[in-house]
Amino acid sequence: MTTRREQISGESRELILTAAAELFATKGYRQTTFADVAERSGISRGSIPWHFGSKEGLLMAVLERSVDLVRTSLDDAPGPGVETGLDHMLKGLDTLFAQPTTKLFVTLLVEALEPDSPIHDRYVEIHDTLRGHCKRWLDRFAPTVALSTDALAVAIVGAGIGIHQQWLVAPDRVDIGQSLAALRALVAGIVPVTRT
Known part of the structure; x- marks a missing residue:
């Protein structure tokens, strides 16, 4: 108790x-x-x-909590009667990049790239989590291009991170909603509507 x-x-x-x-x-x-x-x-x-x-301990706790929140939200699989197929996958992309933690991950990315960064390994895990989620969705479909779902997942996650990075640098010049809609449209163009 x-x-x-x-x-x-x-x-x-x-x-x-x-x-x-x-x-x-x-x-x-x-x-x-x-x-x-x-x-x-x-x-x-x-x-x-x-x-x-310490401050580093606080940072690690923040990242751990953020990874857990992302993992929990991304692992929510649709149940019976819930929309499936391409629309559901595209909504999964919305979930992927609409997390409040996305801004945090993008902001701290530069620090994660520095030599001996205490958060480097955490970022490897974050990117693995995001790519894994994308790949699981893509594996449910047969992409209409001759690329592996691993490569497509890398491209989708990279595009999402890049969109957020540009928006953080110049929010008055980047419409994040329209940019993410463009990403969804690109993904829709390489994924057939019917499940395989």
Whole structure:
């Protein structure tokens, strides 16, 4: 049985993780301080290292939580009576790139590429998760081009990340909704309407 103290501790941890994810996505990891996280979360600054040990520990917890959220939402398979086929796959792409975590992943990507980055391996896992989801959907269909579903998954995930990156750099010049719709239209052009 969970005690009230454990419940409060869990709630505090969630508030800190949510605030840190939002700040890392908008300001980046290096520019975000414990004071920023404390102010955004409403939790005392001293509680943050108590929960996570260090700023790097907080970052890893944010990424772990984000990967879990993406995995949970992407693994939701349609049940009986739920739309199937191409439309469902394209809606799966919407889910893939409409996650609140997408902005966080794109913002932190540069830091993941740096030598000895503590988040490099986490990014390998994130990309594996996204490509795996795309590949599972593509494998349900027979693409009308002579490319492997592995290669198509890489291209789709790369396009989605690239769209978000351009939007983050120049949101006034990139219509993210129309751009993702264009990506869906491209995918629809290489995937037949009927299941194989």
